[in-house]
Amino acid sequence: MRIFTGMKLISADYIYPITSSPIKNGVVGIDDSGKILALLNPEKDDIDWEKVEQYEGIICPGFINTHCHLELSYLKGVINEKTLLTGFIKDIVAVRENFSETERIKAIEEADKEMFTNGIVAVGDISNGNSTFKLKEKSNIHYHTFIEVFGTNTDIAQQAIDNALQLRDEHPNNSVSIVPHAPYSMSPTLVKKLAKLKEETICIHNQETESENEMFEKGEGDLLKIMQNFAPEMHNYQAFNKSSLQSYLPNYFDSKKILLVHNTFTKQYDITFANKSPNDIFWCFCPNANLYIENKLPNYNLFLNEKCTIGTDSLASNWSLSVLDELKVIHKNNSTIGLEKLLKWATLNGAEFLGFDDELGSLEIGKSPGLNLISNVEKNQLTNKSTVKRIDL
Ligand SMILES: [Zn+2]
Numbered sequence: 398m399r400i401f402t403g404m405k406l407i408s409a410d411y412i413y414p415i416t417s418s419p420i421k422n423g424v425v426g427i428d429d430s431g432k433i434l435a436l437l438n439p440e441k442d443d444i445d446w447e448k449v450e451q452y453e454g455i456i457c458p459g460f461i462n463t464h465c466h467l468e469l470s471y472l473k474g475v476i477n478e479k480t481l482l483t484g485f486i487k488d489i490v491a492v493r494e495n496f497s498e499t500e501r502i503k504a505i506e507e508a509d510k511e512m513f514t515n516g517i518v519a520v521g522d523i524s525n526g527n528s529t530f531k532l533k534e535k536s537n538i539h540y541h542t543f544i545e546v547f548g549t550n551t552d553i554a555q556q557a558i559d560n561a562l563q564l565r566d567e568h569p570n571n572s573v574s575i576v577p578h579a580p581y582s583m584s585p586t587l588v589k590k591l592a593k594l595k596e597e598t599i600c601i602h603n604q605e606t607e608s609e610n611e612m613f614e615k616g617e618g619d620l621l622k623i624m625q626n627f628a629p630e631m632h633n634y635q636a637f638n639k640s641s642l643q644s645y646l647p648n649y650f651d652s653k654k655i656l657l658v659h660n661t662f663t664k665q666y667d668i669t670f671a672n673k674s675p676n677d678i679f680w681c682f683c684p685n686a687n688l689y690i691e692n693k694l695p696n697y698n699l700f701l702n703e704k705c706t707i708g709t710d711s712l713a714s715n716w717s718l719s720v721l722d723e724l725k726v727i728h729k730n731n732s733t734i735g736l737e738k739l740l741k742w743a744t745l746n747g748a749e750f751l752g753f754d755d756e757l758g759s760l761e762i763g764k765s766p767g768l769n770l771i772s773n774v775e776k777n778q779l780t781n782k783s784t785v786k787r788i789d790l
Pocket residue numbers: 464465466523602658710711
């Protein structure tokens with residue numbers, strides 16, 4: 398029998414390493430720092446069960462939340478539900494000045510704690526200002542910050558880039574990139590200036606509402622109308638006669654990795670187009686935010702062979718910041734997607750996109766990915782009652 402000294406041994410009904418098949422009654426050996434030293438399979442390895450902490454349920458790596466806007470946490474419960482993206486934008490503009498700096502900071506700290514408790518170990522977080530930077534410096538969660546630029550007025554394009562560059566200088570570390578907000582909110586000049594930065598890792602809100610495609614294809618629809626209310630220059634908008642994705646993606650061909658967020662109205666031909674691009678494409682789903690804003694979910698069947706990730710979006714458009722809650726919605730909507738695949742979306746794919754996969758995203762020897770215990774799983778499927786708990790290491 399092999400003797401494993403100096404490490405904690407942890408087991409559950411199933412261990413999901415993600416990079417290999419689930420192990421029935423598998424055992425993870427972990428040192429004081431949380432680094433994995435052993436991954437044991439009772440069918441092949443002798444295990445001294447008296448030394449093993451055993452749990453009911455399944456164990457998987459810590460979750461990766463690839464899309465959040467921590468700085469909007471103060472808007473929890475404030476924005477009306479199911480008013481479509483156009484209503485959501487109107488609501489945000491109407492209420493965002495009603496909160497003090499202290500209220501905003503408190504909400505950011507609580508949201509970070511909520512994610513930690515829900516087993517999230519890394520976050521791709523959108524920032525328009527610096528209000529989250531102090532927290533990111535001290536948080537137990539790994540953050541990659543996406544500094545977002547937008548503006549349909551050509552005259553302010555350089556200002557938007559300069560502001561973003563200054564924010565990047567203020568950011569506490571170099572896990573940060575400058576990214577476009579959405580296809581519909583950028584002037585062509587701003588897109589060109591941004592593309593020149595050749596950011597390696599970017600994200601963009603993609604095809605979140607039906608009228609985004611109408612705007613690009615035909616130069617009409619509610620999204621264009623609301624943009625014209627805010628920005629008179631949008632009256633001169635020229636349609637592209639192509640879907641949103643096919644119109645804008647070539648601008649970003651110099652970026653290595655692109656995360657497309659939402660994809661609620663993405664069609665098969667968009668996916669085929671994206672897969673022919675030189676970029677490494679990741680598709681991020683935020684199902685609760687889709688239900689909150691549009692009450693419509695993406696067609697997940699189109700994405701079964703793609704690299705998908707999970708995002709919670711912000712508390713402005715969600716009831717919680719929990720990757721498991723997002724997985725439960727996808728499972729309820731499409732029970733043919735197995736737990737193994739869902740967990741890969743929730744862990745390894747996101748870690749790879751954010752560049753944290755050396756440490757996080759899978760249970761492999763040498764990594765320190767955190768351990769999540771998911772309870773109330775039936776026949777290796779999530780249920781409404783499934784819960785997640787971080788295992789203290
Ligand atoms: Zn978002």
